[in-house]
Amino acid sequence: MTLPHNPNDLDAWELPRPGARTRLPRTPSDNGHVALTRLGVVVGGSLSKGLVVKLDREVAIEEMAVGRYVVVHGDNKRFFCMVNDVVLNATNPAIQGDPPDIREDNFLRAVYSGVVAYGTINVAPMLVIDEEDGKPRPVKSIPSHFTEVYNADEGDVNAVFGAEDQAHFNVGRPLELEQTQINLDLRRLTERSVGVFGKSGTGKSFLTRVLLAGVIARGQAVSLIFDMHNDYGWEITSENGSKVKGLKQLFPAKISICTLDAESSRRRTAKYDFEVQLGYDEIEPEDIAMLRGTMSLSDAMIDAAYTLSKRWGTNWVWRLLQGRSEDIDEIVEHTNIMGGTLAGLQRRLERFQRWEFLVQHSSGDTINQIINKLDQGISVVLEFGRYGSSLEAYILVANYLSRRIHESYVERVEKALGDQGMEPPQLLITIEEAHKFLDPLIARQTIFGTIAREMRKYKVTLLIVDQRPSGIDEEVMSQIGTRVTALLDNERDINAVLNGISGAGNLREVLARLDTKQQAIIMGHAVPMPVVIKTRAYDEAFYAAMLDRPVSTDEARRTLGNSGKERRIR
Amino acid sequence: MVNGYLEDLIVGRVLRSSTTGFDCGTHSTRLDDRHSFGAFVEAPIANRDDVYAIGLIYAVRVDDDPLVSELVRAETVEDNVLRDQRENRLIPVEISVINIGWRNTERTFPGLPPRPPMSLADVTACDRLVVSHFTSKHDFFRLVLNAAEVPSDDLLAAALHYASARAYEPDERETFMIDSGRKLVRLLSHDLKRLAHLLELIRP
Known part of the structure; x- marks a missing residue:
């Protein structure tokens, strides 16, 4: 720009226009889609308590939600953070006592908003990604003052959670990032116990079904599912009245249904393989x-x-x-x-x-039947039928079978002496109402307490589904590797779930404000950082995705049903 | 020196000056919009013809003389006497300017100029492009708001309205005023009553 000495010479002047601000940097993400939007700058905080970000005035505070991801772009590092609080602030507290009347006054609204009255967000740094190697690492530092903060885009999320593959399973997507997905590391998920928590009606069973479908589809483990309310094996009626497929319908060759109540299974046309009877x-x-x-x-x-x-x-x-x-x-x-x-x-x-499932002498060898199925890589769903409403029956049967199967696993793992070919397959025992099994008074004596504490030593882990995590023994909770938590509103339950999680204080608000449906926070061993997800819908698209994988010859043969004759499928 | 263009822009000539401001004089018959309260004016600083002090008019005084004093006491004054007094007699008009910035041929700068203008230097109304560029940043606000000798709130409001009307297109004026308002909110957030008053004054 040149200002003229002679005011007549005005041609060379190049003036900025009012309101023409410097454009916000918008960096293309990895897939070339421009998605970065600046939210504000870091103005304070600490590693232990999280960062304070002053929002730009253009950013709608209403659109900020706890659980959302943001990325702080430092000089050499990107800090991957989660929003855990949204705050209204003012440069002068006196304005709260005498607020300007901005009703129908766009001028006053425009000049006050974002300047004397502004929004901040508290964000918890979860991971840091070094620009040099692009690998996510634990956070040990924080960005400097006035570092710019952007919303996270698909590239950022993918850099942290990786792509879906044989060991990684898509369980949903982060909030407000429709085009990306969160992939659980199934190997890490199954090698330690897993907890699915949430108050009643928050979709725990659907979430568990999605997790189990992933584990079974990818062959990362076999599962013994104590199906209290007939939620997993065969067709299920969802809350909105529609029918959804059970695991047996999704994976006919990989699931075996056994039942305690044959009449109930027949009534529901659930195709069970054998009836379980236990002898007194x-x-x-x-x-x-x-x-x-x-x-x-x-x-x-x-x-x-x-x-x-x-x-x-x-x-x-x-x-x-x-x-x-x-x-x-x-x-x-x-x-x-x-x-x-x-x-x-x-x-x-x-x-x-x-x-009726209790008889004086049991006729069949239920334990061996189940173990044989598990050894063949077939997961077993034990339907309780009408006995699902009897907690005593559920506890008795789950404990009875688990204890004996665990004994068998211990014996076989010890016999194998580290020879992986001899070892039984990784087993995930799924139990509901887990606080009844893992109550602090009995957890030390029960098989489930033992399994939880042993971790992966004998290749048996638990998938516990519960609405009262505060009722579970603290030591057992500390051994749960991955916690998948839907909405909890009881303070004690929230404390129990967050106990032992790094940076838990920052997640408290997030956890208490999840939607009642299809939202969950995943923390622990199977994810690099806590993540709030909109869970994947268990629908036709999900069924299709489960089937959209190469099917082995053996699988195909069993799926088609060979009536004892070998079909030529190569 | 004086040509047609400057004839249109000239406000007066410097009577006395300092780095903080200057007074200039003109004839009463020349008073018009160029001399309005809050108008942007400029004058070359001492011994440089490429550096200009930029200021705001904050006072315009029409002085009296013995005849005026006598006429105001008269019971009746004929129209031709009044016109003669106003048009033919040399009634001095003094205009006070507070310096708020300066410019060279490259840029404008907020703050006080390096030197004051010399006596009798031409004082001209700032060109719209100078006003536009100078007001695109709001750094001069603090200088005006903190000036003790001027009615700072009214002066700043008048200056903004002057700049908006003279230097910006109609569709740019609201944005200019909102940007200016935001700067004022930042500067005066400690004094909400003064801020509210000033925002009322500058409301487009």
């Missing part, structure tokens, strides 16, 4: 001890169960339920069990007689 003679005092809370069993009653087992052998439950007077007299006379205690235990165990 197979119930051990340890199985009864698990029911302490749900059946109001006293310590004396538990002790009595051990004594009866020792005295009467494997048939102790059956004999107690028969309640022959000579048997009762003999016990009262020759042991230190009080008559009242024995009568109380008998009364409580009489509930067993209403459960």
Whole structure:
């Protein structure tokens, strides 16, 4: 620009026009799509408490949402951060006492907004990406003052969560980033226990079904699913009344359904492979001890169960339920069990007689049948039918089967002596209402507490689905590798889920403000950083994606059904 | 020196000056929009003809003389006497200017000029392009707002309205005023009552 000495010579003048601001830098993302939008600049904060970002006045505060990703573009690093609070601020607090009347006054609205009254966001640095190698790393520093902050684009998200492949499974997309996806590392997901939490009605079962579908589709583990409400195996009616496919319909060759209630399965036309019957003679005092809370069993009653087992052998439950007077007299006379205690235990165990899956002697070898399926890479869904409404039945059966399958796994893993070819496949045991199994009072004695604590040592991990994580033993919670959490609004539950998570304080607001449906936060072992996702819909597109993978010859043969004859598929 | 163009722009000649401002004089018959309160004017600084002090007119005084004093006391004054007094007698008009910036042939600068203009230097109304460029940044606001000897709020409001009307296209004026308002909000956020008053004054 040249200002004329002679004001007549005006041609050379090049003047800035009012309102013509310097254009915000907009950098093309990796896919060439221009998506970066500047949100503001860093004005304060710390590594421990997160960064404070003053929003540019053009940014609509209403559009800022907790859980959203932003990227702070430092000189040599990009800091990947999550919004965990949105704040209204003012340079002069007095304006709160005497706010300007900006109703229908666009001029005053334009000059005040974003200047004397402005918005800030608190963002938690989650990862840092070095510009040199592009690899995400834990955050150990923070960007300097006035570093620019942009919304995260597809390229940023992909740099952190990687692409979908055999070991990575798409579980949804980050908030407000429609074109990208969050891919869970399934190997890491299954090698430690997983928790799916959320208050009632937040879609835990759908979320669990998506996770299980990923694990099964990618062959990363087999699962034994204790299906309390018939949510996983066969066709399910969703809350809006539509029918959705069960896992068996998605993966006919990779899922086997067994049932405790054949009549219910038939009524629902669920194609089950075998019926599970447990013998009274197979119930051990340890199985009864698990029911302490749900059946109001006293310590004396538990002790009595051990004594009866020792005295009467494997048939102790059956004999107690028969309640022959000579048997009762003999016990009262020759042991230190009080008559009242024995009568109380008998009364409580009489509930067993209403459960048709319990027979005096089991005819089949349920445990071996299940283990055989698992060894073939086939996941097993155990439907409870009408017994799903009986928590005692659920706990008894889940504990009974899990304990014996775990014993088998321990034995086989130890025999294998590190020979991976001999080891059984990685097993993920899925249980619902987990706080009933993992209550602090009993978690140390139960098989599920043991499995959670052992981590991947014996190739068995848990997928626990629960709405009251605060009811789960703290030590067990600390061993849960990946936590997938839908909306929780109870303070104790939120604390329980966030306990042990780095930077948990920053996630508290995010967790309490998730949508009631189809939103979840994933934290822990299977993701490089906590991430809020809109979960993938379990719909036709999902079914298609599950099938859109190369099918092995063996799979195809089984899927087609060969009626005992080999089809020539090469 | 004086040509047709400058005839149109000239405001007066410097009577006295300092780096903070200057007074200039002109004849009463020449008073027009160029001499308005809040108008942007410029004058070459001492011994340089390529550097100009840029200022705002903050006071215009029409002085009296013995005859005027006598006439105002008269019971009746005939029209021809009044016209003679106004048009033929040399009634001095003094215009006070506060310096708010300066310019050379390349750029404009907010702040006080390096030297004051010399006596009798031509004072001219700033060209619209000078005003436009100078007001595209708002750094001179602080100087006006902090000037003790001038009615700063009214002067700044008048200057902004003058600049808006003279230097910007109609479709640019609202944006100019909003940008100016935002700068004022930043500068006066500690004094909300003064800010509210000033924003009322500059409302487009």
